[in-house]
Amino acid sequence: MSEEVRLVAWVRGHVQGVGFRWFTRAKALEIGGLSGFALNLADGRVQVVAEGAREGCEGLLDWLQGSDTPGRVEGVTEIWDTPRGGYDGFAIR
Template sequence: MNENVRLTAWVRGRVQGVGFRWWTRATALELGGLVGYAGNLGDGRVQVVAEGARAQCERLLDWLHHGDTPGRVDGVTEIWGQPRGGYEGFEIR
């Protein structure tokens, strides 16, 4: 059973101005089947919203926590929910 889910993750650390959103988009596209976005927040965090198969979202979350990301990730907070739709692909905002 691999239902579709919505992952919303807030990544804190040195994640703005270092290519982190680009890396997140490239990772999501590499995993395949994910739609959503990565966007900068005013407080220095990056918000990542990904919708797709739970296994792919979990892999993306694992990469956000432990991958060789640009910058420095100090922590990730996430919530899970039902997909809302409305995304064409995976965007940088």
């Protein structure tokens, strides 16, 4: 049984207006078992919150930090926490 975790990531770079949230949701659904959301922030970053199995969240983080994302990611800051629940699937906010 995998450990359930909460990942909160802030993605910097040219990540708004390029479909970043849509692709993040698609990747989370592809990984499976993740719930949460992707949200544009006023300062130009995208906040990603994902809850689920540690392996799935680590896979999503690897993708966020990789070169397959739309736009241009300059950096990702993340924190790990215990899941809080209350998400229905993976949403774009």
